[in-house]
Amino acid sequence: xxxxxxxxxxxxxxxxxxxxxxxxxxxxxxxxxxxxxxxxxxxxxxxxxxxxxxxxxxxxxxxxxxxxxxxxxxxxxxxxxxxxxxxxxxxxxxxxxxxxxxxxxxxxxxxxxxxxxxxxxxxxxxxxxxxxxxxxxxxxxx
Amino acid sequence: xxxxxxxxxxxxxxxxxxxxxxxxxxxxxxxxxxxxxxxxxxxxxxxxxxxxxxxxxxxxxxxxxxxxxxxxxxxxxxxxxxxxxxxxxxxxxxxxxxxxxxxxxxxxxxxxxxxxxxxxxxxxxxxxxxxxxxxxxxxxxx
Numbered sequence: 001x002x003x004x005x006x007x008x009x010x011x012x013x014x015x016x017x018x019x020x021x022x023x024x025x026x027x028x029x030x031x032x033x034x035x036x037x038x039x040x041x042x043x044x045x046x047x048x049x050x051x052x053x054x055x056x057x058x059x060x061x062x063x064x065x066x067x068x069x070x071x072x073x074x075x076x077x078x079x080x081x082x083x084x085x086x087x088x089x090x091x092x093x094x095x096x097x098x099x100x101x102x103x104x105x106x107x108x109x110x111x112x113x114x115x116x117x118x119x120x121x122x123x124x125x126x127x128x129x130x131x132x133x134x135x136x137x138x139x140x141x142x
Numbered sequence: 143x144x145x146x147x148x149x150x151x152x153x154x155x156x157x158x159x160x161x162x163x164x165x166x167x168x169x170x171x172x173x174x175x176x177x178x179x180x181x182x183x184x185x186x187x188x189x190x191x192x193x194x195x196x197x198x199x200x201x202x203x204x205x206x207x208x209x210x211x212x213x214x215x216x217x218x219x220x221x222x223x224x225x226x227x228x229x230x231x232x233x234x235x236x237x238x239x240x241x242x243x244x245x246x247x248x249x250x251x252x253x254x255x256x257x258x259x260x261x262x263x264x265x266x267x268x269x270x271x272x273x274x275x276x277x278x279x280x281x282x283x284x
Contacts, residue, residue, distance in 0.1 A: 042225045044234050046255050049278035052222055052234060080194055083184045083270070085261060088230035090271065092186050092194060113188045115257055115273045119227060128225070129232065131257045133275030136191035 038126035073099040087120040111135040156231040180268035215241040229262040253277040
């Protein structure tokens with residue numbers, strides 16, 4: 001029972017930092033975004049349709065660029081699964097994104113699958129990998 | 143020094159199972175593919191442009207479908223990074239795929255980013271998550 005409780009508490013911690021990550025994105029707040037991420041060269045990120053961005057500095061720069069080019073964004077997050085294997089946790093998500101470019105009035109919608117890998121360190125759970133990709137119709141292979 | 147050696151041995155194990163995974167794909171061998179994967183409901187897979195497939199059975203079925211519809215496939219794998227945090231390891235890859243459909247003579251090429259998450263169990267390192275996504279030009283956001 002104690003193990004089950006611990007496991008529930010840990011999952012709740014992971015889900016909380018996962019929510020914070022999407023809140024940082026929705027509020028277009030680069031400082032809050034940086035708070036969510038781990039440090040070091042092992043940090044890696046794929047934005048939908050883009051190649052790997054690697055290392056804390058480059059990943060943060062990619063988010064600042066995205067945020068600077070975004071006027072409005074809403075991300076409806078469906079947490080599909082949370083897996084915890086201390087000191088690593090990964091969250092399997094669907095993102096339904098509605099967004100408008102900076103200065104634009106029309107919004108566009110996109111369906112995205114995301115893998116978020118968190119590592120437990122002295123500062124708590126921190127993102128070390130975010131892999132987001134577009135869902136297209138009729139795709140298969142690879 | 144002993145820790146460094148252990149770490150090198152573990153990385154080599156993870157890279158080996160990662161190679162086996164791509165060999166299973168290239169040889170279109172569903173049994174070899176199944177050998178690479180962990181069991182249970184937590185197993186999850188995104189094929190390029192597709193939504194999440196979840197659970198061992200559904201993931202294996204998705205690979206069987208892909209393999210049945212593929213006449214030829216070559217995957218040039220660039221291992222970008224291997225991260226190990228026992229009992230979890232994740233491999234950050236680029237895949238350059240050349241493939242032809244079953245019965246087709248023309249091949250198509252694709253550039254794909256992949257996250258492969260492995261979990262160490264009694265049978266060794268097994269894939270628990272594969273997230274592959276197409277690299278498109280001029281993409282950003284999410």
